[in-house]
Amino acid sequence: MTTGQEDLREGETTGGRHPWRRFVALGDSYTEGVGDPHPRSLGGLRGWADRFAEELSAGEPDFAYANLAIRGLLLQQILDRQLAPALALKPDLVAMSGGGNDIIFHRGDPDKLAVKMDRAVETLAASGATVLLFAGPDWGGIPVFSQIRGKMAIYNEHLHKIALRHRVTTVDLWCLPELQDARMWDPDRLHLSPLGHHVVAVAALDALEVPHSLEPLQPRPMPAHGWTQARVEDLAWVRQYLFPWMVRRFLPHGPEELPAAKRPKPGPVVLHDRRERLPSVTPPAADPGTGAGQVA
Numbered sequence: 471m472t473t474g475q476e477d478l479r480e481g482e483t484t485g486g487r488h489p490w491r492r493f494v495a496l497g498d499s500y501t502e503g504v505g506d507p508h509p510r511s512l513g514g515l516r517g518w519a520d521r522f523a524e525e526l527s528a529g530e531p532d533f534a535y536a537n538l539a540i541r542g543l544l545l546q547q548i549l550d551r552q553l554a555p556a557l558a559l560k561p562d563l564v565a566m567s568g569g570g571n572d573i574i575f576h577r578g579d580p581d582k583l584a585v586k587m588d589r590a591v592e593t594l595a596a597s598g599a600t601v602l603l604f605a606g607p608d609w610g611g612i613p614v615f616s617q618i619r620g621k622m623a624i625y626n627e628h629l630h631k632i633a634l635r636h637r638v639t640t641v642d643l644w645c646l647p648e649l650q651d652a653r654m655w656d657p658d659r660l661h662l663s664p665l666g667h668h669v670v671a672v673a674a675l676d677a678l679e680v681p682h683s684l685e686p687l688q689p690r691p692m693p694a695h696g697w698t699q700a701r702v703e704d705l706a707w708v709r710q711y712l713f714p715w716m717v718r719r720f721l722p723h724g725p726e727e728l729p730a731a732k733r734p735k736p737g738p739v740v741l742h743d744r745r746e747r748l749p750s751v752t753p754p755a756a757d758p759g760t761g762a763g764q765v766a
Contacts, residue, residue, distance in 0.1 A: 487528075487529060487530070487680070487681060488526060488530075488678070488680045489562070490526060490533070490562050490563040490600065491530070491532055491533055491534065491562060492533075492534050492535075492536075492559065492560065492561045492562055492563065492736050493522075493523055493526060493533070493534070493535045493536070493561060493562075493563040493564075493565070493736075494535075494536045494537075494538065494556045494559050494561035494563070494564050494565075494736070495519040495535075495536070495537045495538065495539055495564075495565040496538050496539060496548060496552045496553070496556050496564065496565065496566050496567070496568070497539040497543075497548060497552075497565070497566065497567040497568050497604075498539060498540065498541055498542065498543045498548065498567070498568060498570065498571055499539070499540075499541035499542065499660075499661060500518075500539075500567055500570065500604075500661070500662065501517065501518070501519050501537065501539035501565065501567055502515060502517060502537065502539040502540060502541050502731075502732060503515035503516050503517020503518070503519065503520060503537075503539075503667065503732075504517070504541055504656075504661045505517075505655075505656035505658075505661030505662045505663055505664070505666070505667065506518075506662065506663070506664045506667040508520075510740065511732075511740075512537075512732045512733050513729075513732030513733075515732065516664070516667065517537075517662075517667050518662065518667040518668070518670035518671040518674065519535075519537050519539070519565060519671075520535075520537070520739070521667060521668060521671035521684070522565075522671040522674050522675060523535035523739045524739050524740075525671070525675055525680070525682040525683065525684060526563075526675075526680065526739075527738070527739040528683070531738075533738070533739065534736035534737055534738060534739075535733065535736060535737065535738075535739050536556075536559055536561075536731075536733050536734060536735055536736040536737070537731060537732055537733040538551075538552040538555060538556055538731045538733075538734060539552075539731065539732075540552075540729060540730075540731055541729065542571065543568070543571065544568075544571050544572050544576065544578075545568040545569045545571075545572050545578075545583055545586055545587065546586060548568040549568075549586060549590050552731075553590055553593065553594075555734075556594075557593070557594070557597055559735075559736055560597075561597075561599050561736075562598070562599050562600065563599060563600045563602070564594050564597075564599045564600070564601050564602065565601075565602040565604070565674070566587075566590065566591060566594060566601060566602065566603055566604070567603070567604040568587070569583045569587065569606075569625060570606055570622075573618055573621050573622060573625060574618060578621075580621050580622075580624040580625035580628060581624070581628070583625060583628075584625065584628030584629070584631075584632065587603075587628070587629065587632060588628075588632045588635070588636075591603060591632050591633075591636050591638060592636055594638075595636040595637070595638055600638070600639065600678075601636070601638035601639065602638070602639050602640075602641055602674060602677065602678070603629055603632065603633050603638050603639065603640050603641070604629075604640070604641050604643060605626040605629045605630065605640055605641070605642045605643060605644055606622050606625065606626055606643055606644065607643040607644055607646070607649045608622075608644050608649075608650065609622060622644075623644075626642070626644055630642075639677050639678060640677070641670070641673050641674050641677045643670065643673070646669060646670075646673055648666075648669045648686075648687075649666060649669065653665055654666035654669060665687060668684065668687060669686075669687070671684060672684045672686060
């Protein structure tokens, strides 16, 4: 049993739906919510963390949420810029993710990244907060990114070991079959779509065994098309998304060019319409398409 699950059961015995009152999220664009635009969300982005916080805040008027995640950050930048501010907010629930940008764009060594993550998780867990740690998705179905699949698998194994060592809760995106469908991802194949963010929010709530109103969703099957059309789409994606992203990653830039965190201070959560209509969603259907990607 994880520390988070133990705390949850303690909260249930006192009549609460869950025991947490202050949630802080750390990370990069995955946690910032890139790929899930929403005009009523702070920063214009909703994302899995907002969706997750919305559920935790339901019926809990004293619940507060901060999101320190900023797109494009490497793991060390996340730790340097977000770890101390997060602890200063005194959260009792923390979401920690990072390292994907290191592996994708900078040929990061998963063993060295794991050492940094281990120290960060140790620090967060020592604060007494429940910690959510995220293992990355399977990139095997994406051209170019499939070459780093092995590194991501090694990094994920390290993350599982870190979670066991510090008794924190893991949300394992690699084991979510829904994320193998292309509709779970933004057209840039780097970020989750609104539907993908929804799926991750469900997985995070389920990992903590929190009752929630989010329903599992599965997209309609992709229309079949041939190898030639698929290759044309891949080449268009490289020109439109991958190449510009890589150019921006390798050009030098100063810290002043980074956007600010969208929710730097804990605050109440605005509940969006629970009847939200996500694109291309029906009851469970067979033969989903393929595709995955993440971060930046």
